[in-house]
Amino acid sequence: MIPSAVTVSLVTQARGGPFVFWDDLSAAAEKAAALGFDAIEIFAPSPSAVNADELKALLAKHKLKLAAVGTGAGMVIHGLSLIDPNPDQRAKAADFVRSIIDMGGPFGAPAIIGSMQGKWGGGQSRDEALALLGNACEELGEYAAKYNVPLIYEPLNRYETNLICTVAEGVKFLKSLKTTNVKLLADLFHMNIEEANIADGIRAGKGYIGHVHFVDSNRRPAGLGHMDYEPIAAALKEIGYEGYASAEAFAYPDPDAAAKQTIEAYNKYIK
Numbered sequence: 001m002i003p004s005a006v007t008v009s010l011v012t013q014a015r016g017g018p019f020v021f022w023d024d025l026s027a028a029a030e031k032a033a034a035l036g037f038d039a040i041e042i043f044a045p046s047p048s049a050v051n052a053d054e055l056k057a058l059l060a061k062h063k064l065k066l067a068a069v070g071t072g073a074g075m076v077i078h079g080l081s082l083i084d085p086n087p088d089q090r091a092k093a094a095d096f097v098r099s100i101i102d103m104g105g106p107f108g109a110p111a112i113i114g115s116m117q118g119k120w121g122g123g124q125s126r127d128e129a130l131a132l133l134g135n136a137c138e139e140l141g142e143y144a145a146k147y148n149v150p151l152i153y154e155p156l157n158r159y160e161t162n163l164i165c166t167v168a169e170g171v172k173f174l175k176s177l178k179t180t181n182v183k184l185l186a187d188l189f190h191m192n193i194e195e196a197n198i199a200d201g202i203r204a205g206k207g208y209i210g211h212v213h214f215v216d217s218n219r220r221p222a223g224l225g226h227m228d229y230e231p232i233a234a235a236l237k238e239i240g241y242e243g244y245a246s247a248e249a250f251a252y253p254d255p256d257a258a259a260k261q262t263i264e265a266y267n268k269y270i271k
């Protein structure tokens with residue numbers, strides 16, 4: 001069983017980004033539940049933007065789970081990266097991720113490392129950057145274990161990172177770590193750009209994929225691009241994937257229609 005989730009962004013600086021619901025967590029939860037989603041995924045500017053007791057009550061009221069929490073605000077708002085050559089900046093980046101792990105952990109929700117992985121270049125080589133990313137994932141992966149959740153690492157497309165862009169490269173990276181508590185995020189939008197074949201990419205991630213961003217080729221909601229979902233859904237089932245299919249997509253044509261479009265595609269292909 002692959003449960004469904006939908007993203008909610010509370011980050012004004014990310015306006016126009018790939019999130020379905022915006023600004024109002026309570027309204028988003030109500031709409032998500034009414035459409036039949038199992039969970040929400042929250043993109044917050046900081047942990048203090050979400051009151052834990054209120055979130056607990058909101059999720060209980062709507063019988064929703066918290067699927068995951070994003071850390072991208074560390075990059076979008078503060079310009080932090082886990083591979084920053086400056087150790088003080090790296091420490092701040094790790095502190096920010098830890099604070100987001102502390103936010104999601106009590107809800108059983110893993111934190112996602114996406115844009116906070118940064119890009120190598122300038123005076124820094126790819127190997128140096130990968131070593132720093134590896135150190136961060138070792139430490140933050142073990143930190144997340146105290147909540148019994150993994151840390152989720154997301155390969156991104158070439159326009160967003162030059163570190164790791166495919167699932168197979170992600171698996172190689174995870175195999176190089178001592179910790180086994182880091183899993184991959186298979187974001188179908190990034191995979192559509194980077195994988196030779198998306199279903200094969202999913203199969204390459206067997207045992208390593210912990211989260212899926214369910215979205216179409218053009219980052220619109222599933223069904224509004226040219227993604228061929230049948231082989232993708234078959235591959236997810238074949239590898240025994242049981243994490244979320246979480247809609248990280250543009251609010252196209254608007255949040256309500258995007259959410260409805262997503263749940264219809266989820267019911268058709270994934271459920």
Ligand code: LER
Pocket residue numbers: 072112114115154156160187213248
């Ligand atoms: C985050 O999940 C993601 O997919 C990135 O494209 C955000 O920069």
Ligand code: MN
Pocket residue numbers: 114154187213248
């Ligand atoms: Mn993503």
